[in-house]
Amino acid sequence: MPILAPADTPVTRAILRADAELKQVAPNLTFIYDAEITPDDLLLEVAKNICECSKPHISNGSVNDKIFTKGHYGIVSCYNSLPLGGGGSTLVRLNLKAVAERSTSVDDFFSRTLPHYCRQQIAIINSRCEFLYEKSHFFENSFLVQEGLIDPERFAPMFGMYGLAEAVNLLCENAGLNARYGKK
Template structure:
């Protein structure tokens, strides 16, 4: 189908809203451009479904995920947005809604709305519990109606406070898809009854998702982190510039043996994945001018706090294929993957298979930690 035919199909689609049509039209325009420069090997791996760029577009002009420092924004205001520092609760909610509109992501909807209880607690003076409840209920409904994306995360906890408890109450009552919610848990700080409230919510609305606060905090610096999108921990005032995923099933099918998988095939496709990460990141950082935006100039984000994401999928299938490869040869592994997954030697059913999965994970972890990137948080 030609570009013009695609455009006609979009603008005449009976079920897309005008905003959805605009988003699809923009994606069509971007993908009419040549792809960022990559080697023939990377291009072939993408065509074969071994490496996936997660449909981020041919010319990445915005990061995949952005985590602004909302606390800094509320404290200093914004020259670009002509907003003074927030002085009260209503100011803070209004200022946040304004900035959310200007925070991009791969979905064009912000994936991070901040550590909302920490952001709003400085503004609760003079408000009783009922006033806070009413204001936050309206805010919660507004988020769902104008930013309807489950990748969009609010973070709360690990401390006990009226904002945290009120948001859990509201989320349980409304049971909306958006915003998504992550509850930071720290045994030494979080009281048991607050954790119980969070877990009760899970039974009714499948959230909040509970994150080990201290485990994540140790990974990042004092400026902190946020949990966003598909529960990814990323640097606060930064984010993820791109996400590239490696299909382990297809990698396993390229191997002649388990040793060949670890010694030749996985390292080869791992390096191609890094090549694609480098190419996409280079375009974003060098050519898109995204990092000339007011978000950077007002220090709400910092360029070197963005990290590329190396993703994987197909672990179970890869393990099962390699197990069968070891026992019966490549032809059998390709011919009957369903039989492999149902056998007692399959991933999740066999100690040997599970250990092979751990070995693959360890090899990938070593690859990621030992491979520097040009545009990454602390070089990774």
């Protein structure tokens, strides 16, 4: 995925102009923002692009630099940052709308249903990681590890959620509230 650095360069501006003009959702594009480096007018240009074509995604460079050390990470999809030489050992996603459909109320959603499905997701993550690291011996047998291209210690399981707006709308509707996601 193309990544735009925080500095204001002619190449960065040209990519933003072309992306806004083409209005394509692919490929993903990420802008690494740094308050110390990125000028306000460039950030405004990035925001205008988001209005035109829903990208680039904005990554907080100074935060990621602290987590991974500067320059030792990659943006692998819209908001996922992973260490270089590593990656996601697994990715599970929780459909919040489906969780809301299985809830009897807003309180039930937060006190029973959501925690139940989060525990299930954690069990899935643990099972997949156990298989990857302990049963299949993937990393022990991988030429990528042997050649020093990847490091098993730089992999992390990932947990994603989707369907937030639909879940909020459904929970509000079922509670008799005249509210929608993003609106009172």
